[in-house]
Amino acid sequence: MRLPPAILASAEEVLREILRFAAPADTTLSRYFKDHPRLGGRERGAIAECIYAVLRNKAFFTDFSEAGGGATMRRLALLGMSDAVGIDALGGLTQDEREWLERVTQIDRKLLHKSMRTNMPKWLFDKLVAQYGEEETLVLADALNTPAPLDLRVNALKANRDDVVAELAAAPIVATPTPYSALGLRVLKKPALQNLPLFKSGAIEVQDEGSQVLAQILGAKRGEMVVDFCAGAGGKTLALGAQMRNTGRLYAFDVSEKRLAKLKPRLARSGLSNVHPVAIAHEKDAKIKRLAGKIDRVLVDAPCSGMGTLRRNPDVKWRQQQEAIAELQEKQTAILDGAARLVKSGGRLVYATCSLLDEENDMVAAKFIESHPDFVLIPMHQVLAEQKIELEMGDYLKLLPHKHQTDGFFAAVFERKPMPKKAKEEDASDD
Numbered sequence: 001m002r003l004p005p006a007i008l009a010s011a012e013e014v015l016r017e018i019l020r021f022a023a024p025a026d027t028t029l030s031r032y033f034k035d036h037p038r039l040g041g042r043e044r045g046a047i048a049e050c051i052y053a054v055l056r057n058k059a060f061f062t063d064f065s066e067a068g069g070g071a072t073m074r075r076l077a078l079l080g081m082s083d084a085v086g087i088d089a090l091g092g093l094t095q096d097e098r099e100w101l102e103r104v105t106q107i108d109r110k111l112l113h114k115s116m117r118t119n120m121p122k123w124l125f126d127k128l129v130a131q132y133g134e135e136e137t138l139v140l141a142d143a144l145n146t147p148a149p150l151d152l153r154v155n156a157l158k159a160n161r162d163d164v165v166a167e168l169a170a171a172p173i174v175a176t177p178t179p180y181s182a183l184g185l186r187v188l189k190k191p192a193l194q195n196l197p198l199f200k201s202g203a204i205e206v207q208d209e210g211s212q213v214l215a216q217i218l219g220a221k222r223g224e225m226v227v228d229f230c231a232g233a234g235g236k237t238l239a240l241g242a243q244m245r246n247t248g249r250l251y252a253f254d255v256s257e258k259r260l261a262k263l264k265p266r267l268a269r270s271g272l273s274n275v276h277p278v279a280i281a282h283e284k285d286a287k288i289k290r291l292a293g294k295i296d297r298v299l300v301d302a303p304c305s306g307m308g309t310l311r312r313n314p315d316v317k318w319r320q321q322q323e324a325i326a327e328l329q330e331k332q333t334a335i336l337d338g339a340a341r342l343v344k345s346g347g348r349l350v351y352a353t354c355s356l357l358d359e360e361n362d363m364v365a366a367k368f369i370e371s372h373p374d375f376v377l378i379p380m381h382q383v384l385a386e387q388k389i390e391l392e393m394g395d396y397l398k399l400l401p402h403k404h405q406t407d408g409f410f411a412a413v414f415e416r417k418p419m420p421k422k423a424k425e426e427d428a429s430d431d
């Protein structure tokens with residue numbers, strides 16, 4: 001059945017708002033759907049897919065919608081919709097529009113100019129070329145512009161992976177084990193999960209496989225004191241708590257009370273009782289000082305540009321300003337410094353981002369090691385071997401969508417050298 005013609009007007013309306021880039025695309029979309037309760041599930045799905053298709057393909061779509069007659073926003077919506085649901089599912093097209101869409105959708109994008117093919121701002125393309133070379137950047141950009149599959153993490157406290165696969169199959173949802181995370185499952189279609197007993201009981205959580213690997217490399221064990229320094233809504237906190245088998249103490253710090261509040265219902269589902277969410281004012285908060293030198297493992301999943309998550313958040317590349325990267329680096333360095341003070345002698349500190357940019361990754365890690373002679377870098381291949389994760393890496397973890405089919409992630413692992421007792425006491429009382 002064709003979608004009603006009015007859906008194009010709705011897509012145009014929400015697109016106009018989203019392309020102002022005043023707020024994240026998912027926030028604007030949720031607000032639009034709330035304000036338009038009469039839109040059905042199929043219409044909402046099509047509008048959302050249309051918006052994301054436009055954001056992924058903005059450079060290419062804009063170029064083609066500006067050429068030719070008719071309003072640009074209508075043409076953008078047409079391109080987005082045809083990408084999302086196919087031309088034949090669209091009702092109310094004029095003959096001209098149909099022919100134009102058929103012409104544009106037949107274009108071989110590999111033959112286009114780089115800026116249009118990669119669909120990213122020039123500053124980002126240039127940075128990636130400087131890091132990966134042009135050939136690899138083109139492949140990386142294609143992967144970043146392809147929607148991500150849906151990854152799940154099995155909560156080992158409540159289920160095992162094989163049983164979950166069997167229960168999903170009965171739904172029927174086809175899920176296959178992910179290659180790197182022993183608890184991961186990949187679902188190619190995007191079924192609604194919220195009402196599944198498996199989801200409601202906390203046996204599964206939605207989490208990119210890369211994110212699961214990041215939580216795992218912290219190596220948190222039963223009975224340990226662990227801090228998730230930038231816990232947000234707790235994606236990694238939940239994985240860490242389960243890894244600790246619901247024992248020990250896991251502090252979930254964040255400066256955003258709103259994000260920490262979203263962790264609460266997830267915690268309730270997960271069955272974890274070892275997690276202690278703590279809102280902090282900043283990375284030097286007195287609440288942190290009290291724990292200085294006492295923590296076995298600290299994860300810093302730092303705020304970053306998010307360029308590794310473009311498969312899911314394609315608006316980020318258009319919203320992020322190049323000038324903000326240096327500010328982010330400063331913030332990341334400050335947070336890592338603050339978090340390092342928590343680590344006890346022989347304890348571990350993991351610095352992670354979902355960015356692809358060296359400025360937020362290698363450079364922050366290198367600066368940390370330079371300014372913290374009491375820490376050593378543990379090469380990632382060693383950490384991965386300890387965790388029995390079959391990934392080939394050098395000093396750092398660098399997950400890339402075109403190579404590993406995950407979001408882009410970076411991680412560095414540091415270990416605090418054993419400290420003489422006196423120095424330990426001074427460290428704990430230091431401002």
Ligand SMILES: C[S@@+](CC[C@H](N)C(=O)[O-])C[C@H]1O[C@@H](n2cnc3c(N)ncnc32)[C@H](O)[C@@H]1O
Nearest residue numbers: 230231232234235236254255256283301302303
């Ligand atoms: C990449 S997100 C964390 C995502 C989360 N770990 C997860 O797996 O879902 C970064 C988080 O850092 C928080 N943040 C920003 N500045 C901070 C600071 N100075 N100290 C602690 N957290 C901070 C943000 O509020 C945000 O929730």
